[in-house]
Amino acid sequence: MSDQPQYQVLARKYRPETFADMVGQDAMVRTLKNAFAADRIAQAFIMTGIRGTGKTTTARIIAKGMNCIGPDGTGGPTTEPCGKCEHCVAIMEGRHVDVMEMDAASRTGVGDIREIIDSVHYRAASARFKIYIIDEVHMLSKNAFNALLKTLEEPPEHVKFIFATTEIRQVPVTVLSRCQRFDLRRIEPETQIALLRKIATAEGAEITDEALALITRAAEGSARDAQSLLDQAISHGAGETTADQVRAMLGLADRGRVLDLFDMILHGEAAAALTELSGQYADGADPMAVLRDLAEVCHWISVIKITPEAAEDPTIGPDERTRGQTMATNLPMRVLSRMWQMLLKALEEVAIAPNAMMAAEMAVIRLTHVADLPSPDELVRKLQDATPPAGGGGPSGGRPAPQGGSTQAIGSTPAPTHASPGGHSASGAQTARALDVDALQHYARFEDVVELIRTHRDVKLLVEVETGLRLVSYQPGRIEVNPTPDAARDLVGRLGARLQAWTGNRWAISVADGGGPTIAETRDAAENAILQEAEDHPLVKAVIAAFPKAKITEIRTEAEKAQHALEDALPEVDEEWDPFDED
Numbered sequence: 001m002s003d004q005p006q007y008q009v010l011a012r013k014y015r016p017e018t019f020a021d022m023v024g025q026d027a028m029v030r031t032l033k034n035a036f037a038a039d040r041i042a043q044a045f046i047m048t049g050i051r052g053t054g055k056t057t058t059a060r061i062i063a064k065g066m067n068c069i070g071p072d073g074t075g076g077p078t079t080e081p082c083g084k085c086e087h088c089v090a091i092m093e094g095r096h097v098d099v100m101e102m103d104a105a106s107r108t109g110v111g112d113i114r115e116i117i118d119s120v121h122y123r124a125a126s127a128r129f130k131i132y133i134i135d136e137v138h139m140l141s142k143n144a145f146n147a148l149l150k151t152l153e154e155p156p157e158h159v160k161f162i163f164a165t166t167e168i169r170q171v172p173v174t175v176l177s178r179c180q181r182f183d184l185r186r187i188e189p190e191t192q193i194a195l196l197r198k199i200a201t202a203e204g205a206e207i208t209d210e211a212l213a214l215i216t217r218a219a220e221g222s223a224r225d226a227q228s229l230l231d232q233a234i235s236h237g238a239g240e241t242t243a244d245q246v247r248a249m250l251g252l253a254d255r256g257r258v259l260d261l262f263d264m265i266l267h268g269e270a271a272a273a274l275t276e277l278s279g280q281y282a283d284g285a286d287p288m289a290v291l292r293d294l295a296e297v298c299h300w301i302s303v304i305k306i307t308p309e310a311a312e313d314p315t316i317g318p319d320e321r322t323r324g325q326t327m328a329t330n331l332p333m334r335v336l337s338r339m340w341q342m343l344l345k346a347l348e349e350v351a352i353a354p355n356a357m358m359a360a361e362m363a364v365i366r367l368t369h370v371a372d373l374p375s376p377d378e379l380v381r382k383l384q385d386a387t388p389p390a391g392g393g394g395p396s397g398g399r400p401a402p403q404g405g406s407t408q409a410i411g412s413t414p415a416p417t418h419a420s421p422g423g424h425s426a427s428g429a430q431t432a433r434a435l436d437v438d439a440l441q442h443y444a445r446f447e448d449v450v451e452l453i454r455t456h457r458d459v460k461l462l463v464e465v466e467t468g469l470r471l472v473s474y475q476p477g478r479i480e481v482n483p484t485p486d487a488a489r490d491l492v493g494r495l496g497a498r499l500q501a502w503t504g505n506r507w508a509i510s511v512a513d514g515g516g517p518t519i520a521e522t523r524d525a526a527e528n529a530i531l532q533e534a535e536d537h538p539l540v541k542a543v544i545a546a547f548p549k550a551k552i553t554e555i556r557t558e559a560e561k562a563q564h565a566l567e568d569a570l571p572e573v574d575e576e577w578d579p580f581d582e583d
Contacts, residue, residue: 065081113140480515
């Protein structure tokens with residue numbers, strides 16, 4: 001069996017052993033050092049932060065510091081554990097009998113907490129303090145948290161609790177109030193790069209600064225992620241590890257090529273953009289990663305536009321920084337905002353599409369298509385400067401022909417023709433004279449009859465009356481109408497029967513020549529007049545000329561807008577409401 005030491009991953013090999021080794025957590029280290037120096041060590045600590053920022057490592061350093069006795073065995077609690085005494089060595093190796101680590105993700109129940117509660121009463125076997133480190137404490141059940149509360153609030157003097165969690169919001173407030181909380185921050189890019197360079201130098205590995213910048217960006221502030229990626233990158237690169245090798249390892253596209261693709265999209269060069277996307281895909285870039293990089297570039301340029309000092313990012317190369325600053329100067333914010341929204345939608349589509357590359361290509365096509373569309377203010381300026389198109393010749397003066405092939409002039413009122421005296425029977429006149437005038441006085445106009453039909457919700461009859469009858473003359477109880485060619489043959493009879501049933505009086509409804517337009521024709525004529533007035537407006541003509549397929553979908557008059565505003569307004573309050581007024 002070989003005596004060669006077993007390989008240890010960088011994240012474990014270079015795990016901090018003292019607070020001096022901790023990077024990026026200066027505020028927490030300062031607080032703990034002061035607390036130890038003043039002998040104000042809390043009974044419980046809770047560490048929170050994203051993955052890989054040193055929560056469990058900090059818990060172990062605190063445990064070592066509280067139990068360290070120094071090389072000569074006479075030391076007290078310290079923030080600089082010696083790492084040589086029996087307690088430091090045992091805690092470092094994870095075998096100390098008085099420092100118990102528990103993974104709450106696998107031990108979540110009350111029974112597991114009961115073991116802790118039963119053991120806290122016994123003093124530490126060899127160390128100064130008995131320390132319980134509970135990792136991922138938010139995974140404990142509600143009952144387990146409740147069982148721990150009393151012991152956590154009043155633990156024995158020789159017991160300390162240290163919790164670690166990535167989900168601080170899931171920890172009950174009753175637990176948080178009993179702990180001293182420390183929020184571990186993301187590692188800043190400059191600090192992260194310096195740490196990786198120090199480790200790479202210690203390992204004798206050659207890696208470029210650009211490659212370290214890529215690793216730092218991919219780690220997103222996590223020291224453990226960065227060290228794991230560095231470990232992988234050193235193994236991936238034979239000799240010096242370059243940025244291209246790291247991109248291939250991470251499945252990323254070249255940042256410069258992403259900027260090229262971004263520029264092609266903004267210039268509306270669809271063919272060139274698709275070719276560049278295909279090239280990056282062929283070189284191993286994931287379509288989702290390419291769109292995510294485009295979104296990152298869009299966000300980065302937007303931030304630079306608002307805060308120019310954001311360009312001084314150590315993870316960004318000088319060439320990329322210059323290009324980003326140029327784009328931020330030339331691109332308006334509305335274009336960047338529109339592209340950001342479309343990229344977010346594209347990322348959702350790529351995630352659920354059966355073929356990610358096809359979805360990415362369609363997204364790029366959409367982005368290039370809208371790139372050259374004018375903004376609203378540019379469009380208004382163009383329309384105001386444009387010459388309205390001249391009206392076409394013809395009898396209608398350029399007005400389009402009505403749809404549906406009808407040639408009837410809407411709104412025209414034929415000259416009224418009076419029915420011959422013989423058109424009315426003597427019995428009809430006698431019936432009209434016999435009607436109860438008092439009962440019919442509520443129907444002084446034909447519009448009142450139509451409203452009666454609407455009130456009784458006879459939709460079929462209402463539509464037929466509005467579209468199929470031309471009114472010749474009207475008196476309460478006596479109506480003369482001229483049915484349209486499309487009207488039902490029994491419409492007059494059904495109308496008389498319904499009115500008699502609803503009013504309790506017989507109605508004399510006769511057919512005569514002439515008459516004005518139907519109710520529907522009158523209504524449509526008013527709408528058509530407003531529509532025609534809108535179509536004749538020079539600005540609308542310019543819009544139609546610029547966008548031939550555009551249509552007017554809705555027209556609101558000033559009165560209608562005022563009515564909508566009135567409906568949307570909050571109701572006036574007569575007097576201020578007092579919630580304590582019992583009356």
